[in-house]
Amino acid sequence: MNFAISRRKFLAGSVAIGALAGTSMAATAQEAVTLKLSAVFSEQDIRAGMVKMFAEELKDGFKVEAFFGGTLFKQGTELVALQRGNLQMGNIAPQDIAKQIPEWSVLTSAYLFRDAAHVRAFFASDIGAEFKAMAEEKAGVHILGPTYFGARQVGLKSDKKITTPADLSGVKLRMPGGDAWQFLGEALGANPVPMAYAEVYTGLQTGAIDGQDNPLPNVKNMKFYEVMSQIVMTSHLIGYDLLTISAEVWKGLSPEQQAKVQAAADKAMQWSEEQHLAHEKTLLEEFKAAGLQIYEPDVAAFRKFAQEKYLASDLAKSWPEGILDKVAAL
Numbered sequence: 001m002n003f004a005i006s007r008r009k010f011l012a013g014s015v016a017i018g019a020l021a022g023t024s025m026a027a028t029a030q031e032a033v034t035l036k037l038s039a040v041f042s043e044q045d046i047r048a049g050m051v052k053m054f055a056e057e058l059k060d061g062f063k064v065e066a067f068f069g070g071t072l073f074k075q076g077t078e079l080v081a082l083q084r085g086n087l088q089m090g091n092i093a094p095q096d097i098a099k100q101i102p103e104w105s106v107l108t109s110a111y112l113f114r115d116a117a118h119v120r121a122f123f124a125s126d127i128g129a130e131f132k133a134m135a136e137e138k139a140g141v142h143i144l145g146p147t148y149f150g151a152r153q154v155g156l157k158s159d160k161k162i163t164t165p166a167d168l169s170g171v172k173l174r175m176p177g178g179d180a181w182q183f184l185g186e187a188l189g190a191n192p193v194p195m196a197y198a199e200v201y202t203g204l205q206t207g208a209i210d211g212q213d214n215p216l217p218n219v220k221n222m223k224f225y226e227v228m229s230q231i232v233m234t235s236h237l238i239g240y241d242l243l244t245i246s247a248e249v250w251k252g253l254s255p256e257q258q259a260k261v262q263a264a265a266d267k268a269m270q271w272s273e274e275q276h277l278a279h280e281k282t283l284l285e286e287f288k289a290a291g292l293q294i295y296e297p298d299v300a301a302f303r304k305f306a307q308e309k310y311l312a313s314d315l316a317k318s319w320p321e322g323i324l325d326k327v328a329a330l
Contacts, residue, residue: 032061032062032063033061033062033063033253033257034062034063034065034088035058035062035063035064035065035088035089035245035249036065036067036072036087036088036089037051037064037065037066037067037087037088037089037090037091038067038070038072038073038078038081038087038089038090038091039051039066039067039068039069039070039090039091040068040069040070040074040075040078040091040197041068041069041091041149042068042069042221043068043069044221045068045149045217045221046149046217046272046275046276046279047091047147047149047272048066048068049271049272049275050147050268050269050271050272051064051066051068051091051268052066053264053267053268053271054243054264054265054267054268057263057264057267057268058260058261058264061257061260062257062260062261064089072087073086073087073090075093075176075197076093076096076177076178078090078091078092078096079092079096079097079100079139079141082140082141082244082246083139083140083141083246085246085248087246088245088246088249089243089244089245089246089249090141090244091147091241091242091243091244092141092241092242092244093241093242094107094108094240094241094242095108095176095178095180095181097135097139097141097242098180099178099180100138100139101134101135101138101139102315102318103131103134103318103319103320104131104134104135105180105315105318105319106315106316106319106320106323106324107131108180108184108237109184109187109306109307109310109315110184110187110188110236110237110302110303110306110307110310111236111237111302111303111306111307112238112324112327113238113327114238115151115238116148116238116240116273116276116277118238118330119146119148119238119240120145120146120148120273121330122327122330123143123145123146125330127323127326127327127330135244136247140246140247140248141244141245141246141247142244142245142246142247142250143242143243143244144242144243144244144245144261144262144265144266144269145242145243145265145266145269146240146241146242146243146269147240147241147242147243147269147272147273148238148239148240148269148272148273148276148277149215149217149218149239149240149241149272149276150214150215150216150217150218150239150276150279150280151215151216151235151237151238151239151280152213152214152215152234152235152236152237152238152239153213153214153215153216153219153231153232153233153234153235153236154168154173154188154190154211154212154213154231154232154234154236155211155212155213155214155219155224155225155228155230155231155232156171156210156211156228156229156230156231156232157204157207157210157211157227157228157229158210158211158229158230159229159230159293161230161295162230162232162297163297163298163301164189164297164298164301164302164305165188165189165301165302165305165306166189167189167297168188168189168190169189169190169191170191171190171191171210171211172190172191172193172208172209172210172211173185173188173190173191173192173193173209173210173211173212173213174192174193174194174195174200174203174204174209174211174212174213175192175193175194175195175213176194176197177194177195177196178194180315181194182194183309183310183313183315184236184237185213186309187236187305187306187309187310188213188234188236188302188305188306189302189305190211193208193209195208195209197222200212200222200224201222201223201224201226201227204224204227204228205227211228212224213234213236213237214239215239215276215280216231216279216280216283216284216287217276217279217280217283219231219283219287220283220286225287225290225292228292229292229293230292230293230294230295231287231292231293231294232295232296232297233294233295233296233297233299234297234299234302235299236302236306243265243269245261307324
């Protein structure tokens with residue numbers, strides 16, 4: 001009798017344990033995938049809205065934890081954080097990838113892309129796929145797509161009119177740190193000065209620099225227009241970063257999860273691009289109303305000067321043969 005009771009208790013207990021185990025396994029299967037994302041732009045930036053839209057699209061099955069303003073990882077360190085497994089996603093500058101993959105420096109060169117649509121067309125093309133595969137193999141990141149943030153224009157404190165690169169000779173033009181950025185300043189005919197983004201306003205105010213180059217939305221966000229007299233519409237670089245995910249994390253997702261992440265990224269990036277393009281148009285009128293001189297220089301002269309500088313540099317030695325013509329043909 002006692003044996004029968006003990007056996008019944010044992011069987012009941014086994015069923016209960018099995019039920020608990022099943023519940024635990026189900027919970028594990030339904031647990032959201034956490035994607036920690038780092039970006040250097042502020043939470044007021046249009047691209048922060050892009051990230052929030054991306055997170056909302058993925059709310060079922062994923063948990064996107066976004067950190068803005070470089071609060072989690074400083075500018076230029078996100079790529080290494082992805083590679084070390086300390087971060088799952090990042091909005092990475094192509095210049096950072098170029099530091100590790102020399103061939104990528106062509107994608108940071110002046111006057112390569114015509115506009116936002118051209119950047120998008122490149123990354124959707126066969127040659128763009130080759131560069132993305134290169135980044136995945138050599139840098140360990142999977143690229144979801146480009147995040148456009150505006151064409152870079154030259155903004156100056158002085159009122160000297162700029163028509164050709166020769167007019168920028170001796171001008172102390174703030175550029176971000178790093179060889180690729182500094183060379184870009186030289187390719188415009190200026191004297192590049194490395195300076196942290198947060199120090200640019202004071203640098204213009206005190207005369208430590210004569211000018212800076214940034215897309216119009218950045219000029220607005222950082223209030224650079226308050227200490228500038230003019231904007232030269234050189235459009236020398238179509239500003240974009242890359243929404244990336246660790247290649248290891250990407251490969252660990254199922255095909256269905258990958259498709260969901262890509263679709264969410266595509267929707268959010270398209271929205272952000274449209275917002276930036278519209279914002280650039282309204283900002284031109286706003287800056288004119290604020291008293292800034294805004295004009296277009298001899299862009300053909302700037303393009304010719306810049307491309308000749310690049311082709312004669314050591315940077316171009318690593319570029320795939322015929323890459324400029326292939327990109328131009330897209």
